[in-house]
Amino acid sequence: MKRLIILSLILGVTHQAFAFEAPAYFEKSCGSCHTVGRGDDVGPDLKGVTERRTREWLHQFIQSSQSVIQSGDPVANELFAKFKNKKMPDQDLAVEEIDAILDLIKNGGISQTAGDSRSATTSTPEDVTKGEDFFLGRISFKNGGAPCVSCHSVSEYGPLGGGVLGPNLTQAYSKYEDKGLGRAIKKPAFRVMKEIYSGKELTDDEVFAVKSFLYKADQQGSQNIDFEKKFIFLGGVGVVVM
Ligand code: HEC
Ligand code: HEC
Numbered sequence: 001m002k003r004l005i006i007l008s009l010i011l012g013v014t015h016q017a018f019a020f021e022a023p024a025y026f027e028k029s030c031g032s033c034h035t036v037g038r039g040d041d042v043g044p045d046l047k048g049v050t051e052r053r054t055r056e057w058l059h060q061f062i063q064s065s066q067s068v069i070q071s072g073d074p075v076a077n078e079l080f081a082k083f084k085n086k087k088m089p090d091q092d093l094a095v096e097e098i099d100a101i102l103d104l105i106k107n108g109g110i111s112q113t114a115g116d117s118r119s120a121t122t123s124t125p126e127d128v129t130k131g132e133d134f135f136l137g138r139i140s141f142k143n144g145g146a147p148c149v150s151c152h153s154v155s156e157y158g159p160l161g162g163g164v165l166g167p168n169l170t171q172a173y174s175k176y177e178d179k180g181l182g183r184a185i186k187k188p189a190f191r192v193m194k195e196i197y198s199g200k201e202l203t204d205d206e207v208f209a210v211k212s213f214l215y216k217a218d219q220q221g222s223q224n225i226d227f228e229k230k231f232i233f234l235g236g237v238g239v240v241v242m
Contacts, residue, residue, distance in 0.1 A: 022100040026110055027189035032180030036110045041179055050106045062098050064090045119178045123212035131213025145200040154217045173218035181211050
């Protein structure tokens with residue numbers, strides 16, 4: 001029954017997925033690296049960016065930052081150096097879609113929640129255990145959100161032990177980095193998660209605990225070189241079983 005509900009949810013959501021929604025797109029594809037008005041993150045704070053750059057420059061940079069950098073553009077090169085040569089991923093967006101995002105930034109239409117401001121690198125073993133308990137549903141979230149394991153696996157828990165609807169999260173911490181992961185958990189922009197956690201947002205303490213658990217899993221996962229192979233193999237079995 002639960003599976004049916006989730007399935008119809010996915011089908012329902014993909015049906016209406018065609019209109020471009022700038023706020024959701026920003027949260028999912030930009031918000032892990034950028035804030036608007038809350039300071040530099042992995043990339044620069046985007047507040048006022050429509051005043052400091054021309055639209056044409058912004059279109060080109062957002063579609064392919066590396067092409068602009070390689071063309072020798074001084075502003076782009078300065079930014080690239082300032083942000084430690086971190087590459088911004090190319091965005092497969094039409095000019096109109098980029099304009100929709102830029103208008104939103106300009107008009108202050110993007111609201112981001114902080115998630116939890118404490119970094120998981122400061123977590124204690126107790127925080128990690130608590131996060132694991134939340135992740136696995138041994139302790140329930142205060143607002144009734146579903147345990148992560150119903151859709152996700154993480155190193156030792158899965159993929160046969162954990163859910164397969166969402167991706168394996170062993171490397172989520174490296175992928176999103178601390179603040180980005182906090183935001184992704186606090187205010188998920190991924191369609192399925194957004195639906196399922198709407199009105200059931202995790203508290204800041206819960207976000208911190210789960211983030212700490214994923215931080216630990218990421219550290220351990222990257223020590224285990226064989227993991228990737230094992231995962232792919234088991235993943236294959238999982239698909240056959242389903
Ligand atoms: C993986 C991290 C990452 C993601 C995701 C990302 N950016 Fe960036 N962005 C950066 C970095 C880092 C820079 C600084 C320049 C560089 O290093 O290339 C940057 C620079 C920028 C700039 C130039 C800022 C300035 O001050 O001129 C804009 C505009 C921008 N990004 C918009 C976006 C938008 C819009 C999205 C989502 C569609 C996005 N970025 C997604 C990392 C990211
Ligand atoms: C109902 C199923 C469901 C539940 C419950 C759920 N997720 Fe997800 N999650 C997903 C799906 C599906 C995606 C992939 C969405 C996409 O790529 O658009 C996802 C994506 C993610 C991502 C991004 C992964 C990546 O590699 O980019 C993170 C991080 C994440 N979830 C964390 C969590 C955490 C933490 C919990 C528990 C608090 C949780 N999720 C609970 C379904 C779920």
